[in-house]
Amino acid sequence: MTSSLRFLMCSPDHYDVDYVINPWMEGNIHKSSRDRAVDQWRKLHNVIKDHAIVDLVTPQIGVPDMVFTANAGLVLGDIAVLSRFFHKERQGEEPFFKQWFEENGFTVHELPSELPFEGAGDALFDREGRCLWAGYGFRSELDSHPYLAKWLDVEVLSLRLMDERFYHLDTCFCPLQDGYLLYYPPAFDAYSNRLIELRIPPEKRLVVAEADAANFACNSVNIDDIVIMNKASDDLKKRISDAGFRVIETPLTEFLKAGGAAKCLTLRVTEPVRVELHGSAAIESRMIRLDGHLLDSGLINRALDIVVEAGGSFQVLNFNLGVQRQSTSSAEVKVTAPSHDVMETIMSQLIDLGALPPPQEVCDCHLETVVQDGVAPDDFYVTTIYPTQIRMNNEWVTVDKQRMDAAIALSADSETAECKLLRDLKTSDRVVVGVEGIRTVRKTESREQRNTQEFSFMGAGVSSERRVELVVEQIAWELRQIRDQGGRVVVSAGPVVIHTGGGEHLAHLVREGYVQALLGGNAIAVHDMEQSLMGTSLGVDMKRGVSVRGGHRHHLKVINMVRRYGSIAKTVEAGVLKKGILYECVRHHIPFSLAGSIRDDGPLPDTQMDLIQAQEEYARLIAGADMILMLSSMLHSIGVGNMTPAGVKMVCVDINPAVVTKLSDRGSVESVGVVTDVGLFLSLLVQQLDKLTHAYQVAQS
Numbered sequence: 001m002t003s004s005l006r007f008l009m010c011s012p013d014h015y016d017v018d019y020v021i022n023p024w025m026e027g028n029i030h031k032s033s034r035d036r037a038v039d040q041w042r043k044l045h046n047v048i049k050d051h052a053i054v055d056l057v058t059p060q061i062g063v064p065d066m067v068f069t070a071n072a073g074l075v076l077g078d079i080a081v082l083s084r085f086f087h088k089e090r091q092g093e094e095p096f097f098k099q100w101f102e103e104n105g106f107t108v109h110e111l112p113s114e115l116p117f118e119g120a121g122d123a124l125f126d127r128e129g130r131c132l133w134a135g136y137g138f139r140s141e142l143d144s145h146p147y148l149a150k151w152l153d154v155e156v157l158s159l160r161l162m163d164e165r166f167y168h169l170d171t172c173f174c175p176l177q178d179g180y181l182l183y184y185p186p187a188f189d190a191y192s193n194r195l196i197e198l199r200i201p202p203e204k205r206l207v208v209a210e211a212d213a214a215n216f217a218c219n220s221v222n223i224d225d226i227v228i229m230n231k232a233s234d235d236l237k238k239r240i241s242d243a244g245f246r247v248i249e250t251p252l253t254e255f256l257k258a259g260g261a262a263k264c265l266t267l268r269v270t271e272p273v274r275v276e277l278h279g280s281a282a283i284e285s286r287m288i289r290l291d292g293h294l295l296d297s298g299l300i301n302r303a304l305d306i307v308v309e310a311g312g313s314f315q316v317l318n319f320n321l322g323v324q325r326q327s328t329s330s331a332e333v334k335v336t337a338p339s340h341d342v343m344e345t346i347m348s349q350l351i352d353l354g355a356l357p358p359p360q361e362v363c364d365c366h367l368e369t370v371v372q373d374g375v376a377p378d379d380f381y382v383t384t385i386y387p388t389q390i391r392m393n394n395e396w397v398t399v400d401k402q403r404m405d406a407a408i409a410l411s412a413d414s415e416t417a418e419c420k421l422l423r424d425l426k427t428s429d430r431v432v433v434g435v436e437g438i439r440t441v442r443k444t445e446s447r448e449q450r451n452t453q454e455f456s457f458m459g460a461g462v463s464s465e466r467r468v469e470l471v472v473e474q475i476a477w478e479l480r481q482i483r484d485q486g487g488r489v490v491v492s493a494g495p496v497v498i499h500t501g502g503g504e505h506l507a508h509l510v511r512e513g514y515v516q517a518l519l520g521g522n523a524i525a526v527h528d529m530e531q532s533l534m535g536t537s538l539g540v541d542m543k544r545g546v547s548v549r550g551g552h553r554h555h556l557k558v559i560n561m562v563r564r565y566g567s568i569a570k571t572v573e574a575g576v577l578k579k580g581i582l583y584e585c586v587r588h589h590i591p592f593s594l595a596g597s598i599r600d601d602g603p604l605p606d607t608q609m610d611l612i613q614a615q616e617e618y619a620r621l622i623a624g625a626d627m628i629l630m631l632s633s634m635l636h637s638i639g640v641g642n643m644t645p646a647g648v649k650m651v652c653v654d655i656n657p658a659v660v661t662k663l664s665d666r667g668s669v670e671s672v673g674v675v676t677d678v679g680l681f682l683s684l685l686v687q688q689l690d691k692l693t694h695a696y697q698v699a700q701s
């Protein structure tokens, strides 16, 4: 024994794998040998005794994991924070550890009930006592960390565990003397890895490979310059000894079957106390309110998932459950995050879901001035498709020109606010930053609405096969209503419309006044005119469905012809172009915008190759739309989706379910996806519209 260090251990008299509470225990129930376990434990005990004092706590029947004394609690000076086990299988150990701490002169702190924390298994001091690294995600709750900071008066750095094989911090993280760290980075989320990298310089990081981590190499006991562990590869041993340490391997395979090794089997009860340093935890907490059909619409689940997925934690403090089918619920949730940055990430997502701060915490939004044209302040709030309000001078003001992926900029007189794209920001514009004083207004969506609207009009979702006809009926009905009421329908379409034979049907819709604007690229216009002028689409004869000799040149001939006349409109005026979608648009003064792309041939004179200009034309044509029909063009549909605020009905038709899902997933009842051949869809739609409008003729024929 060379130092005055003390460790607590518990002999494995009653050790066994009795249940499964971590992945290592799976398949190992009663598969460990008591004799071998006793032998391995004794060897570890002897190694540690050579370097430190070992205290023993009496093993107890019925709590087989009590050998893992790292989970007894966390000790600093004469204070012990008793563990509160996550799994009931281990909760029986608590009174025995409590008794040991008390009998050995420690002041025992106990966490509130239902706040799990698994002691030194999830909390490791920097070996010089400068800070406490605390894990959360599986066994310990983030909300326990502020208690540690307070009771132990130490800086707590929270690390989020992501891999269930490394469910305790000490299975993948081991601070060593002189500021070294032995660890397995993939066990942590990106934010935690960043925090580690901020605190530990690269030359002090001993990164462990997966194979070594799986042998519990990180679950080491470090005493001065020795590192005691189950087993390490030659490479790891070399790296550790190059850093000035001596590795002692002592096999602990019987304990690996329960998911523990050297470090888990010990609790260091003498930790360096640094009186000059003081406690703090970067952890932040905030309250939010959620109202609406929280259960029926799944809103509460989504909100809590956001918190956890971003690395935070929550407590539902109040839940007022609406009792009747139509009544809404409300919830107050305390959100905890390991840092201010994570809190802002979580809050901005919760705002997008419609979460509100409690009334007493509402304050004006924060503004920052733009200092470079086209560049927003770092912390700017990124908008969504949902109607948004910001708080100014104690009043909620609705933001104009709602669209997603923009910043909120104030007018010069601060009376109004609008969504502005980054490129449109001007120096001295004032932009909303942070998450204070922002709310989005989400229509409460009840079970009723979700279920019945599917049959009235728009049930968010993807339809295929049999449902296509039903959806077509609904869309036809809606199109007729919009036309009769003088509303606006915008169509975005890709060339597949022509290739699948939908051209004549779309032309029909334009002619009959169902379309108020057409958005597309170079290709749809080229192939539409190719079909009108030459009867082919990409060289394929549209009547016979076979390639025409030399047909691959057709579309270039068409482009050339239109270029000669100067524009599509002039080609129509010249009497050359006599049918098709673009022809109908010109004839009926339906505005169209063709956005260029890198793959365009030609282009047509009408194609806008300046993309910023093209985006602006699109946005102008979309403004005031009641419905947008997106016809098999991923590129243009997504472009359009990005510009469109919530509340505009969107129908996305594509043979590729991935495109449809991407667009119909706007989390509300207003968009519908139809997975089908677009030519077929348009033909059904036209038939259905004819039925609705020419009922008399249909009946007669």
Ligand code: ARG
Pocket (backbone or CB within 6 Å): 021, 022, 065, 068, 070, 071, 090, 120, 121, 122, 168, 170, 171, 258, 259, 260, 261, 263, 264
């Ligand atoms: N079977 C125990 C459990 O899952 C193993 C504990 C290992 N202890 C540790 N500090 N990692 O709780």
